[in-house]
Amino acid sequence: MLARSSSSAHGAERRIVGEPAWLRVVLIGLALTATTVLIVIPVVNVFWQALAAGLGVYLKNLWRDPDTRHAIRLTLTVAPLAVVVNTLCGIATAWVVTRFSFPGKSLLVSLLDLPFAVSPVVAGLMLVLLFGRQGYLGPLLQAWGIKVIFAWPALVLATTFVTIPFVARELIPLMQSLGPDEELAALSLGASPWQMFRLVTLPNIRWALLFGIIQCNARAMGEFGAVYVVSGRIAHETDTMPLRVEKLFQEYNNPGSFAVASLLTLMALATLALKRWLEHRAQAETPPTQEPA
């Protein structure tokens, strides 16, 4: 535990100076306790409560309840729509922001962060003020027979709003550090813009892109506050999975609500596993000699 001379080599011996063993054990124990209490026990409890009445009841709660089935289908429609919009627009925005200069660029980048600062409830309120029956566009839309608030378009808008930053935020730093050299080389060798994007840009950003997409999807499937405000919570119409969880919970149907919650928890765990896998893939592909500039 004593100090070494500073001339000793780096690397394997890096951690010679360190905490005494008892302190390490205490710190590791505290960290494991905190992780267990805050994260592991809640996850286990979700599945425990969902399966408390047996597997048969669990499956019946999921597949025999028409409102729950509708909620699952609605979430599986709304979330992909939001993810597709934010992925395509996120790529376009990352491209212009990292490859061109234009007035107002830094404003555009800071706008991307805005949804992180807006409470989901406030985001929902904005949509109500805009599209609601007393909203600024409400009467116009009503005249055209278009229903936004308390209908699925509002669910898509609210979900898209809260997930705007995820893909673009992941791509911008990476594309900035990659620089335009490879793309310029492809163009000078006669590639069409589409070929350049498909064969040069996309392979370079694919892991970060996937990383952004799965995070965007997790948030989109789980969004509650913004969707709660704009949906009207009409069973079999505008109830998404998280809203269905809440409704069943209010009805004191614990096995039912935890059954739906267990699906969402599985989605979250799958997201974590995919993230891990992507990190490993991205690391494996980066040559170890390459240092970030």
Next chain:
Amino acid sequence: MWRRWFPRSPLPGRAPGLAVSLIWLACLLIVPLAALVVRAASLSPAAFAAAAWSARARAAYLLTFGTAAAAAAVASLLGLLLAWVLVRYRFVGRSFMDALVDLPLALPTAVAGMVYSALYVPNGWLGKWLHPLGFHGAHSRTAIVLVLTFLGLPFVVRTVQPVLESLDAELEEAAASLGATGWQTFRLVLLPALVPGLLTGFALAFARGLGEYGSVVFVSGNMPFKTEIAAVLVVSRLEEFAYAEATAIAVVLLVASLSSLWIINWLEQRSHAHAR
């Protein structure tokens, strides 16, 4: 003038890309935001003040700020502990722990709120033991802090972890060789280097906590003046169709969370300048 604003570039896709991103952000972000601002501006100052500054609203802001700050502080402490252990020690379950730290970002907040309230009620798994000890982790202010700590934890861990990884072991060796005790090395050498990351993590967790609705509504009990946070108040005003009041409270909440985002950016720029 045009060429100075848009310098010539051999790369394709500037005009369509810019058009797509402007339409995207205008439709989804700027127009709804404008609707909120215009609606708030259409209120007379007296009406705005009456709605945004009622006794019930003031109690809600105080509770929102207090619980968000307390949760961010607890998350900073626990986050530092987790990051420290994850970076510096090797033990069974380490990579499992590393992966699980991100769970609060992926788990739907409604699920988190529901399971936390189920765990800490007097007959819940944890409430069974903690309630007799006087720890009321459900339908109380403590419950709000608890669930916001869960949500804030990954922000702190993920900002502190890279800083700890980048620290040079030679600094600690130098301190030790000059006769510093372990605690002195931590306090005088390591902690100052960690402070910017910790502050950023705290601010991110705080900003997240200010606006949170989904999880808090399940655990807090939502008693006006006692356990009702600002976001819950916005929703209950909306459900009474009191749009003006909801708008006024929402503007206060929005300004508060925007300010904390600006502080984050300022802190980050300052620490970058410091590093150079």
